[in-house]
Every structure is written in structure tokens, then in C-alpha cells.
Amino acid sequence: MSKHTLATVWLDGCSGCHMSFLDMDERLVDLAAYFDLVYSPLVDLKTYPEHVDFALVEGAISSTDDLAKIKKIRAHTGTLIAMGDCAITGNVPSMRNPFTTREITDRAYFENVSAQPQLPTLYVPTLLKTVKPIQEYVHVDYYLPGCPPSADTFFAFLSGLVQGKPVDVSSLTRFGA
Amino acid sequence: MSAAPAVDIKTLTINGKEVSARAGQTILEVAKENSIDIPTLCHLDGLSEVGACRLCVVEIAGSPKLSPACVATVEEGMVVSTETDRLKRHRKTILELLFAERNHICSVCVANGHCELQSLGQSQGLTHIRFPYRNPKLPMDSSHERFTLDQNRCILCTRCVRVCDEVEGAHIWDVMGRGIDSMVISDLFQPWGESACTRCGKCVQVCPTGALFDKSKVGSPHPKYPEFLPALQLMRERQ
Numbered sequence: 001m002s003k004h005t006l007a008t009v010w011l012d013g014c015s016g017c018h019m020s021f022l023d024m025d026e027r028l029v030d031l032a033a034y035f036d037l038v039y040s041p042l043v044d045l046k047t048y049p050e051h052v053d054f055a056l057v058e059g060a061i062s063s064t065d066d067l068a069k070i071k072k073i074r075a076h077t078g079t080l081i082a083m084g085d086c087a088i089t090g091n092v093p094s095m096r097n098p099f100t101t102r103e104i105t106d107r108a109y110f111e112n113v114s115a116q117p118q119l120p121t122l123y124v125p126t127l128l129k130t131v132k133p134i135q136e137y138v139h140v141d142y143y144l145p146g147c148p149p150s151a152d153t154f155f156a157f158l159s160g161l162v163q164g165k166p167v168d169v170s171s172l173t174r175f176g177a
Numbered sequence: 178m179s180a181a182p183a184v185d186i187k188t189l190t191i192n193g194k195e196v197s198a199r200a201g202q203t204i205l206e207v208a209k210e211n212s213i214d215i216p217t218l219c220h221l222d223g224l225s226e227v228g229a230c231r232l233c234v235v236e237i238a239g240s241p242k243l244s245p246a247c248v249a250t251v252e253e254g255m256v257v258s259t260e261t262d263r264l265k266r267h268r269k270t271i272l273e274l275l276f277a278e279r280n281h282i283c284s285v286c287v288a289n290g291h292c293e294l295q296s297l298g299q300s301q302g303l304t305h306i307r308f309p310y311r312n313p314k315l316p317m318d319s320s321h322e323r324f325t326l327d328q329n330r331c332i333l334c335t336r337c338v339r340v341c342d343e344v345e346g347a348h349i350w351d352v353m354g355r356g357i358d359s360m361v362i363s364d365l366f367q368p369w370g371e372s373a374c375t376r377c378g379k380c381v382q383v384c385p386t387g388a389l390f391d392k393s394k395v396g397s398p399h400p401k402y403p404e405f406l407p408a409l410q411l412m413r414e415r416q
Contacts, residue, residue, distance in 0.1 A: 094282070
């Protein structure tokens, strides 16, 4: 049996979901029998492959860069899984939503900066007006709430996925877990 | 020798199970007595019923409408269902709307792990919200020396309003505005710290979310203990 290809993606989140994913520890070896990790902050490849079977997406959509990425990922992914509360609810990144982007950038690049306060013009993507969960832009096949979802949740969910028996994630995790 | 007072007994079925009840009892009370679980949020044992959250809706055969079990009273021969697909769908939608209405960021909320909205979301199988979040800009009132009101987490269940009025007898809480602009306020929209609050803390204990919290609990688990209410009620009845 050929392995499934798996991608993990890091949008506007703290990488805590990825850390929790790694917390599966030796069980990652068991999963490696079923998955080939083809794209991830954890591997070297910089371009998203033409087709990926499963993608775990961490983080909300906060910038033009996040938006372009999620659209590309959706177009080249079989099963898209929203990983963690930021992807699903906006979570902490969305706490800026009641404010304007100008208020946010002023706070980050001027008010709290003593040396050369300036707005970055290179490499830093433009903020979208509000932070939104990924399902507001693309279709999501599975949701894995939690901040972060626990390693046990990841393992139960991914095991269910390879067996073709999706697990009831509400029995494993919740918002803020 | 006088005869025992006649008790008006009604017989009905809930989820196919035959149960008996006293006239005037609510469907929720009878369900509880028979170990049938109906999810609730604005209801709290020891407070009056307002039927505000609609989470406890049930289906009654012969009626196209859904009825809130906390205020609908039993009738002879009633056939009640509490767990149909239609009800599950409605409950889920209600919870989704509550999550989308204000800013419920569970991960950084003082009530994380001890929140009735959060645990209902989990028990009702909510994994995401299908509606766009409103992200309103809402104030916090930390003027009180012991407690804080965070409007971001308020779901307008009015438990605080009721406990302060009905049990504490102070009635410093009330609701201002209408519809989506409704806000729980202290006194006549004065800071909580300057209100006629008796500092009893009952509102904090009955608040199902992190809208009302004890300042000393920030950064540590903040379970609420609303079970004191029926006990207090019983004590008062005996006096």
C-alpha cells in the first residue's frame, strides 16, 4: 500500500499546534507507516506540492499572504483539516478584530518601539481588515478544535483517518482545550 | 379525619418512557426527576425561569412549534421528545449564534475549563461555527474591588440579574438596550464598584461563562459553585 501524503501548514498561529503534533513522540513513528510528510514547517520543501492527500492547517487568516496560501492549499489538497482554535475560531489572533489595522500596526511598530519606529514595507504581508477562521474562505473537511489539540487527540484523529473511520472529535477535544 | 389533599397527577411520555408528574410541573422538572437529560443554559435550580436561551427546547406531538422545557408545563397524555435530529440541529445553531455574537476566546478566558457555554459546545458536538463572527468592541468593568464584568463573554442569560433580585434582594443588575445591543448593567449604568452592590458574589457563582469573575482567580482555575442556591432556598423555606 502506498502511503498517504501529508502536509502541515502554519498560518497565523503560535506554532503550538505543531508542538503538540510533535508531542505524539514515538507514535509519530507508527504514523510514518501511513503518512509521508511532504510539506511542513518541519521539512525543507518550500513550495506546496501539486497534490497532497491530507493537510493539517494551523492558524487563522490574518494577512494577504495567509489568504493566498489557504486558497492554494485548498486547490491542491484532498482532505483539509483545520487544526486548532486559531484555524477554526480565529482565537487569539482574532482579538485584534475590534480594532482597526492602523491601531494594530501603530501599536506594534510605533508606540512600543524606541529604535527607528517605522512601518515595514518589505517581506511583511498586508494585514486583512479582520482575522477570520479558514472556513470563512475555503471548504474544510474536518475540524480539530483545541488550543492546542492534545497529542492524544492528534493520534486518535489521524489513526481514525487512515482506517477510514473518522472519530468523533467532540469526545476528544473542545474549544480552548 | 380529613382526607389527604387531592394531588392532580398527569401522565405523559418523554422519549417513549411513561412518566407521571404533578400538575403545574415543567417538562424540565419532570425530565430531571426521571433522569432524562435536557441541555439548559439560562435555567438554574433556585432561580425563576425566563426561557431566554432556548437551549432546552423539546418537541411536543401535535404542535409544530418547539417548546422550552423550562417553562412548558406538563399536560395529560403529552408526548414529548427531547433528542430528535431537529432539536439537536436547533441547539447547535443556538450555541453557534452565542459563540459568534460576542468575543468568546476560550483559550484565554478566565472560565476556560469551567464554562457552561464551552462544555455545552462540546457535549452538543460543536466543532466550528458556521456563522461569521461579529467581533464587537465591548467594555470590561473592573471598578469593583473584588469582581470583574467582561461584556465580551456575556450571553445575556440574566442569571446574575435574577439571583441579585430574587435571592440577594439587592437588584443591582439589570439589562439595558434591546436585541443585539442588550447589555447587563449595574444600577442605572454606573460602574459596578460605585453601585449599591452588597459584594455577596452570588452573581459570579451563577454566571455560566467568564462574564463575571473573581479577580483573585485570574490565572488560576475558576470553577463556579451555583449549587448553593437550592440549599439556600431550602434553608429559607424551613425558617
